[in-house]
Amino acid sequence: MAVPNEPGSSATFAAEATAPGTAAARFGRFWREWEAQLGKKQPTPHFAPGSTGDFQMSARAVTAHDAVIADVRSESLISTYTSPPRQGDEQVLMHVVRRNAWRFARPREGEHTVPAGHFMLQRMGPPTFEQARRTAATVLIVPTAPLARLILDRLITGPASSAEMRLLLGQLQLVEQTARDLTPAGALAARNALLELVEGVLRQQADSTEPHLGPALAQAVKDLADSRLADPDLSPSMLARELGVSVRTLYRAFAAVEDSVAGYIRRRRLEQASLELLSPVGRPSISELAAHWHFADSSHFIRAFKSQYGRTPAEFAQTDTGDEPDTHPSRRA
Structure with missing residues (x-):
């Protein structure tokens, strides 16, 4: 090519x-x-x-x-x-x-x-x-x-699977999603971030303190978190360790995309729980969902669910419209 x-x-x-x-x-x-x-x-x-x-x-x-x-x-x-x-x-x-x-x-x-x-x-x-x-x-x-x-x-x-390659893959996905809307200056910045991350792969140490790498790091965090949602050890510190950056760097990257690591994990777990509530067969109980998706207890799960969807899990499961949450990665914040 x-x-x-x-x-x-x-x-x-x-x-x-x-x-x-x-x-x-x-x-x-x-x-x-x-x-x-x-x-x-x-x-x-x-x-x-x-x-x-x-x-x-x-x-x-x-x-x-x-x-x-x-x-x-x-x-x-x-x-x-x-x-x-x-x-x-x-x-x-x-x-x-x-x-x-x-x-x-x-x-x-x-x-x-x-x-x-x-x-x-x-x-x-x-x-x-x-x-x-x-x-x-x-x-x-x-x-x-x-x-x-x-x-x-x-x-x-x-x-x-290395931390440096995860950062690069996160940036690749981000550029693919946004390339059509980039201005010439934005396209140049995206290309420069790719070069920086490829150099990080070659040196086996990505410089995640560079401000233009924040979105790539945030995307890499999301991808890794999505693959570990059922893991009881999933946390900002675990994600930072897996990606070879400090927790502070992780928080700074998410601040750049107006999100929080814990908030993202909670939202994605609730999305997965909502899909299980819509299942026509083998629907788990509220307490089973709370335990599986690592909420402190059923009450905590119900409060978090209602805050996100405006309905309790029981009300959500009984709805006639079957409003299913949008869980497609390219459309999530």
């Missing part, structure tokens, strides 16, 4: 290259779609499918300044890419694999198989063999300049 020469605020891209035809023809259609939709002509990387190569993949992407975030799904990819570097126009490519595995190889680096839950980061330029079948990944492309000294010509791999 290539980044436009003259970055604007943001753009979107969607293409599917799975139709019948040769691998080279599918690749060509993919790149023509890229240029047509983003409106920026850019020489493409050289694609060498070879005698057994293939190129069947789809992608949806957003841009922020000269950074690209893409949801890539590969049905069958067997190929070698080269990207002849041009002065001032080099790029860093990161794959965060979400399903199955993506295999990368270079003559001097050997082979790296990156399974789901892991990432691979490289500077584009040296020829790289890639193979991916029925694989899904989040792909990030950013300028090389601020990161070159840390990457050199290496293929860098690691788990996506």
